[in-house]
Amino acid sequence: MKIMWRKIASLFQKEICPYCFEYFHIKDTPFRCTSPPSRCAPAPDAIYQSAWADSRPLGKVLKPSGKFKDRFKQSHRCGSCGHQSRKRLCPHCHSDLPHTTGQFKNYIFAVIGAKEAGKSHYIAVLINQLKKQIGPNMDMLLEPMNDKTIDRYRKDFYNPVYDDGKVIEATHSALADRSIQQPLVYSITFSGKSLLGNERIKKAFVLVFFDTAGEDLNDEDVMSTVNKYIYRSDGIVLLIDPLQLLSVRDQVPNDTALPQKNTESVDILNRTTRLIEKGCELKPTDKIKTPLAIAFSKFDAVLPLIDPQFQLHATANHDKGFDMGDFEAINIEMMSLLDQWNGQDIIHLAQTRYTKHGFFGLSALGCNPHDTSKIPSVIPRRVEDPFLWLLAQNRIIKKVRHK
Known part of the structure; x- marks a missing residue:
């Protein structure tokens, strides 16, 4: 029970992106598809391009549905290829967040x-x-x-x-x-x-x-x-x-x-x-x-x-x-x-x-x-x-x- 409450609390605690230094909540973070390009075609990412002046096509951005139950998920399934991704992104700059985000400061x-x-x-x-x-x-x-x-x-x-x-x-x-x-x-x-x-x-x-x-x-x-x-x-x-x-x-x-x-x-x-x-x-x-x-x-x-x-x-x-x-x-x-x-x-x-x-x-x-x-x-x-x-x-x- 304590572990569950800690997970719930971590979703709402304020985090800071180590790249753009903006604050966010884990519950609001999108994911990025990590399938090989041959399986799931990369797509332009306007937010990443605006933040870093990098126009390379990247893995598709997988946005949370907004449903309360989906906020507790540690991964997200790509609607195009079906791959389950665990790569979280900063909501503000779409940089890959450290896998320890929400666990360590x-x-x-x-x-x-x-x-x-x-x-x-x-x-x-x-x-x-x-x-x-x-x-x-x-x-x-x-x-x-x-x-x-x-x-x-x-x-x-x-x-x-x-x-x-x-x-x-x-x-x-x-x-x-x-x-x-x-x-x-x-x-x-x-x-x-x-x-x-x-x-x-x-x-x-x-x-x-x-x-x-x-x-x-x-x-x-x-x-x-x-x-x-x-x-x-x-x-x-x-x-x-x-x-x-x-x-x-x-x-x-x-x-x-x-x-x-x-x-x-x-x-x-x-x-x-x-x-x-x-x-x-x-x-x-x-x-x-x-x-x-x-x-x-x-x-x-x-x-x-x-x-x-x-x-x-x-x-x-x-x-x-x-x-x-x-x-x-x-x-x-x-x-x-x-x-x-x-x-x-x-x-x-x-x-x-x-x-x-x-x-x-x-x-x-x-x-x-x-x-x-x-x-x-x-x-x-x-x-x-x-x-x-x-x-x-x-x-x-x-x-x-x-x-």
Whole structure:
């Protein structure tokens, strides 16, 4: 009986599409016929075409009848070929929904920052680290949810960095390339031992990573059009290139390759804050509850400016959960550095408008390829810290203190 009531409740609970970030109810989701084209001819899908500028014929859309009893069905029979399909679609954009929709929550994490802040490199290295090192150490399995995620991560992120040893080309604007609006969607599964000593799955979630072109954050109207995911996110990572700060550029060694000057990070944070306020319909006196991780990328380039006694140089230990002692030390260190580098406005904005915020330092590549565009080897450092902090803030992993 309890299982039946849970199924009924899931039909009416609000879900969010991990592709278009619109809300919907499972009872309203159509299905798509999955028969081979030779058996059931594909048809145009006007809704999918409008959402993604993709006019390919696809499997027929099978709409719910509207009858109350049909709302409980986990599949739908195609009227043309008779095939029973279990592939649900978002009612708003007709993207294939994860098969776990209604069972596990979708957590959306946004990675934002100015042009050349290192967003794509961060995602490329973070996902690889989660799969091969961090995940196994935490009994956490990261798996792509669909072929699009597999293909896009391999083509746009992994291959350039790990196979070709080259810098990833700048992300195109979502206004110019609609495919950029489709995020990387993964499932994350935590396993462990039961009381009887058997291996079992403890919990599972769906994670959505979204990489934004820097230029899409330069205009508030553009942000409200293509970056809706930001104000519906469960966590935001704002990457700041320290080499964009004037005081840092004046202090680093003369042989340091400097990037071209781009949008001020505080301006991006201001636009992001206004977008969240409007999208969530917050009052001027309301604080934003979305956790905000402000992370300095490319930290290897500014190591000569960092006190050798700082915790930043140590290796983090998050095996049993997120190490709060390590985080608190680094948070203080980063704020002191930002204060020295004339970034008080960023600190003040984060403290005033966000209930949960943290400052981090990381290096995705472990080198500064601005002058050559080549990556001799990938030596990541602390790329997992902001991500694991967001998981901890969403109570997905535990907060711990190591002695």
